[in-house]
Amino acid sequence: MRELILLTTMDSTFASKNKKMLKDIGYKSLLARSSEESISLLEMNDEIKLAIIDIDTVEDVLSLVNHIKSKIFIPVIYTTVDKKIPINLYNDFYHSCLPKDSNEFLLENLLEAALKLFSGIRDCRIKCSLNKNNENLERREQYRAIFENDQVVMMIINPETKKIVDVNFAATRFYGWSREEMTKMSLSDISLINEDLLEKKFNLVKSQKKNYFTVKNRIRNGDVIDIEVYSGPIKIEGKNLVFEIIKNVTHRKEFENMIKKLAYYDVLTDLPNRKSFSAHLTESIKKSELNNSKIVLINLDIDYFKDVNDSFGQHVGDSLLVEVARRLEKSIRESNQVYRKGGDEFAIIINETLNQNEVSKICDRLLSQLKKPVNIEGHQIFVTGSIGVSIYPEDGTDSETLLKNSDLAMYKSKEKGKNTYHFFSEKIDLEKNLREK
Known part of the structure; x- marks a missing residue:
């Protein structure tokens, strides 16, 4: 077995998952549920070579880190959901941050990098x-x-x-x-x-x-x-x-960037993915609330995409998605962002205060780009798009409501024959509620 790792967390699910991953990649591990228990284990066991600390669930992390700093010399890897490390926890023993949703590949690479570096430092x-x-x-x-x-x-x-x-x-x-x-x-x-x-x-x-x-x-x-x-x-x-x-x-930096890209970007189109979209929409709402500004959220679904896949094969469908992504990016300003939410669904966040006429022009431009024929492997393919628009704060003051309402507006465009756009309105919401009853 490889080195002994001390894992400190109160999250039972995270503990079980990471103890298993550590075992699978050949490391021994000890589990502590608190800073006090962790310090006790460190004092009793000089075989511990690295500490992983869950700063989301463990209290008094600073005392634990100060103990490591004053008594022993091992690297520390913090783990947290939002990857934000408090400034008082940065020190010469902090090595890197392990995402809560990491896999064996990332865990093993971070451990190897930390242990190799600190082995050299320890000697020195x-x-x-x-x-x-x-x-x-x-x-x-x-x-x-x-x-x-x-x-x-x-x-x-x-x-x-x-x-x-x-x-x-x-x-x-x-x-x-x-x-x-x-x-x-x-x-x-x-x-x-x-x-x-x-x-x-x-x-x-x-x-x-x-x-x-x-x-x-x-x-x-x-x-x-x-x-x-x-x-x-x-x-x-x-x-x-x-x-x-x-x-x-x-x-290691290239590897970390690759992992980050895999987590936040769509592999096929190279657009930010649904996870990135959700995070950016939430962040945009916070900024708009502070600045008293608006956000335009555009939801777009490709019409007849299933027919393309069924008729020409998935590889042609994939090529079509790449071309759609390129055309959507070309239709908006660089300051705004296109996202692929999944399948044939795209979204655009516009961090500008625009009136309805200005937003309509953007939607017209998007639809115009989409309906141009696409030539793929000798096939001339025609598709259109259905668009739904919601605007912060009129149509929602949180990301969930804003997204739900832009979806409702997009489905309205589907109902009205596709290749069009609709703004969310109370009437659309009322029609939905009546259908559900």
């Missing part, structure tokens, strides 16, 4: 501790031997001038410049971090605090890569300097 704590006595020649030589021969990328920076004082051989291979070249450079030559933010991070180190952050760096061939940096204070020959350990996390 010995090296950083040399700052207490490095006036001693023997210890300075020991430090130099470790610095030179380690496979971990290391760099020493002057915090006042931001100049690179020294780099090890691993750093020269990583960045592509020689040691002589790099020691003539400053951080601004390789780092894309904002100057103000860089100054804040160095101020932390100057106050004898360790720091851990992710930033983009430029290497010799011009590529821009994502790196994780662990930095801490070190004293060499009487000078207060900054010691940095660097890890390339470009592939």
Whole structure:
């Protein structure tokens, strides 16, 4: 079995799911239901190599994290539904955020990345501790031997001038410049971090605090890569300097972006999907409420799409959906967004205060684009669209009501022969209620 992972959560479903996933990918695990229980397990078991903390359900997370910070040295992965980490929980032990709906693939990659990085950092704590006595020649030589021969990328920076004082051989291979070249450079030559933010991070180190952050760096061939940096204070020959350990996390970032895209984007059309649509609509309503502005929600369904699939096959239907997505995007401003909700259903959120005449022009433009013939594999295909429109706040002050009412208006367009649009009205709602009775 692989390393022992401590999982702290009060969510029984989440606990069961993740303990099973950890077992399936070869990790041992312990479960704690509170910060107190977690601290107790950490004190009794020095085999624990990483902590996963559910910040949605566990109380007094800060005490637990402070214990990890002061007593042991293991990475921390937070898990939460909304992926928003409180600022007071950011520290040099926080590694990444695990979505509540993650899978084995994502979990395994996050664990491997965290454990590998902190293994290197843990080894280098010995090296950083040399700052207490490095006036001693023997210890300075020991430090130099470790610095030179380690496979971990290391760099020493002057915090006042931001100049690179020294780099090890691993750093020269990583960045592509020689040691002589790099020691003539400053951080601004390789780092894309904002100057103000860089100054804040160095101020932390100057106050004898360790720091851990992710930033983009430029290497010799011009590529821009994502790196994780662990930095801490070190004293060499009487000078207060900054010691940095660097890890390339470009592939992990690409992987995280891929996972995010799979979660929030439609694979076929590359449009934001239903999950993204729901989140953006809720966020748009919050902003409109603050700004006293309006939102136009357009629901669109392709007419006769089933006939296309039945007549020409699903692959032709898929090609049609891609073309429809392209035409819809072309018909609206870049500041607005088209979503594929699923199947042949699309939605458009317009964050503008428009009158009914202006919205009608947009709907006419959308319908005009849709009814143009589409040529796919030698077939000339004709489709139209049915549109329903609801407007915030007149037709609803929450996303559920706004969406329901735009759906009702869209079904009205279907009833009236398709290839048209309708605005939601109380009359449409009344007709629906009468039908249900």
